[in-house]
Structure formats: C-alpha cells, structure tokens
Amino acid sequence: MLDLNDAYAIAKFIKDAEKQTPVKVYISTTAEIAKAENFKVFGNNGEYTLIGDYKTIMDAIAPIKDQITDMYVENSARNSAIPMIDMLGIDARIEPGAIIRDMVTIEKNAVVMMGAVINIGAVIGEGTMVDMNAVVGARGILGKNVHLGACSVVAGVLEPPSATPVIVEDDVLIGANCVILEGVRIGKSAVIAAGSVVTKDVEPGAVVAGSPAKVVKMKDEKTAAKTQLMNDLRG
Numbered sequence: 001m002l003d004l005n006d007a008y009a010i011a012k013f014i015k016d017a018e019k020q021t022p023v024k025v026y027i028s029t030t031a032e033i034a035k036a037e038n039f040k041v042f043g044n045n046g047e048y049t050l051i052g053d054y055k056t057i058m059d060a061i062a063p064i065k066d067q068i069t070d071m072y073v074e075n076s077a078r079n080s081a082i083p084m085i086d087m088l089g090i091d092a093r094i095e096p097g098a099i100i101r102d103m104v105t106i107e108k109n110a111v112v113m114m115g116a117v118i119n120i121g122a123v124i125g126e127g128t129m130v131d132m133n134a135v136v137g138a139r140g141i142l143g144k145n146v147h148l149g150a151c152s153v154v155a156g157v158l159e160p161p162s163a164t165p166v167i168v169e170d171d172v173l174i175g176a177n178c179v180i181l182e183g184v185r186i187g188k189s190a191v192i193a194a195g196s197v198v199t200k201d202v203e204p205g206a207v208v209a210g211s212p213a214k215v216v217k218m219k220d221e222k223t224a225a226k227t228q229l230m231n232d233l234r235g
Contacts, residue, residue: 004103004121004139007158019079021054026072031064082120092124107144111233119156125170129233137182139165145229149176149194157182169204173227191219191227 003009027033027048035041039052039060050057054075061068085100092110094100100118107126112118116130121139128146130136137156142148146168152175157163164183168174172186175194180186187204197211205219217223 002103007139007163010120010138010158014081017081019081020083021075021078021080022083023050023052023054023057024074025050025057025061026070026074027061027068028070029064029068031067033061033064036060098130113150121165122154122156127229127231129229131176137166140168141165142168143170143172143188145171147173147227147229149174149178151176152178152180154180155182155184173229189219191223 002013027050029046029048033041033048033050039050039057042049082101082103085102085104087094087100090106091108092106092112094112095114097114098112098116100112101120103120104118105123106112107124109127110124111129112124113130113132115133116135118124118130118136119138122136123141124130124136125142125144125146127144128142128148130148131150133151134148135153136142136148137154138158140154140156142154148154154166154168157165166180166182167185168180169186169188171189172192174180174192175196177195178192179197181197181199184198184201186192186198186202187206189205190202191207192198192202192213193207193209195211196209196213198208199212202208202213206215207217207219207223208214209216
C-alpha cells in the first residue's frame with residue numbers, strides 16, 4: 001500500500017505508474033466491435049461507445065478502420081499517472097468543475113466548490129470547505145471545520161521531497177487569495193486575513209495578516225462572530 005506520508009514513495013509511484021490517456025470514443029461502423037477486457041464497449045448495430053485508454057482503443061480498432069464511417073473522441077487528460085477520485089462513495093458536497101486526484105481523503109460533510117484543485121495525499125477534514133479555485137497541494141492536511149478561501153493555495157510537498165506538509169488544524173479560517181507555504185502549521189481556531197502569505201507557524205487563536213503574515217491580535221468575540229461558519233452549507 002502506498003505510504004502517502006512519504007514523498008519519495010509517491011514520486012516512485014508516479015514514475016512507475018502506467019500512464020493513461022482516458023477517452024470516450026463514439027464510433028459509427030459497419031463492423032461489429034466485441035466486448036474487451038481492457039476497455040469498456042457499449043452499444044450495438046454499428047453505433048458504439050468505447051471508454052478506456054486512447055492507445056489501447058486505437059490499437060484495438062485499427063483492423064476495422066476502413067469500416068468506420070464516423071468517429072469522435074472526448075478526452076480529459078494526456079499520459080496521466082494518477083486518475084481522478086471516484087466521488088460516488090464520498091459523503092460530502094462536491095460541485096462541478098472540482099479536480100480531485102485519487103488517494104485524497106475527503107471526510108463527511110466537507111464541501112469542495114467549483115474549480116478547486118486537490119492533489120494526491122491531501123486530507124480534507126469533516127465539515128471543511130475548499131472554496132472556489134482554491135488549491136490543496138500534495139499531502140496538504142486541512143482539519144475539521146476549516147474554511148479555505150477562494151483562490152487560496154496550500155502548498156504541496158512532492159518537490160522538494162524533504163519538505164514537511166502544510167497542516168491546518170481544526171476551526172481555522174483562511175481568507176481569499178492566501179498562500180500557505182510548505183512546512184507551515186496553523187493552530188486551531190486561527191484566522192488568516194485575505195491576501196496573506198504565511199511563511200511560518202501560526203499559534204492557535206491568532207489572527208495574522210500581511211506578506212509575510214504577522215500576528216495582529218488574538219481572536220476575540222468580535223472576530224469569532226465575523227468568521228462564523230454556516231452549517232447549512234455543509235449539511
């Protein structure tokens with residue numbers, strides 16, 4: 001089993017993985033296309049849909065190319081080492097346009113908004129929201145009830161492989177357009193102001209702002225009211 005805490009192991013997995021170009025091929029043909037072991041075949045009577053790797057399918061239909069009257073190919077990646085995650089078994093809200101690689105953990109009642117990108121080995125805690133166009137890089141860890149603001153970036157750590165992943169503890173609010181650099185740990189209930197670049201650890205309950213981010217105060221009742229999460233968005 002792949003150790004997602006080991007950047008070297010992930011890199012080797014990517015290197016050794018059989019690269020795939022996933023496609024959906026629509027074919028009109030006078031020939032019959034039989035079921036196959038290494039790709040899916042749907043249809044009959046000259047109208048077929050083939051789903052699988054591009055080269056595998058093209059090699060399989062090469063002998064009947066003169067009998068194909070029309071063909072259309074849809075594809076979403078090229079020579080990809082890691083497939084997209086199977087979302088059907090995830091008890092969370094994932095909106096259209098999110099890009100989530102396989103081997104990502106998404107816990108109950110999390111929310112992943114349009115355009116968000118989550119890379120291999122990342123963990124999205126229960127009730128956490130990854131807002132529009134935010135990025136959680138490889139091995140990034142978001143705790144429970146975190147809000148990662150729109151267009152913010154949690155740095156990934158595959159290169160350099162010695163880097164420590166970002167860890168965001170529970171109940172943290174990260175505003176829009178923030179950057180959290182590799183190796184940073186953000187303590188429970190901290191608040192990161194919009195546009196901040198966080199280059200070092202943030203203590204629990206601190207409010208930080210700026211580039212590089214610095215502590216401006218500790219979280220108080222007024223700040224807590226302004227940063228309250230809405231449970232109705234996560235149910």
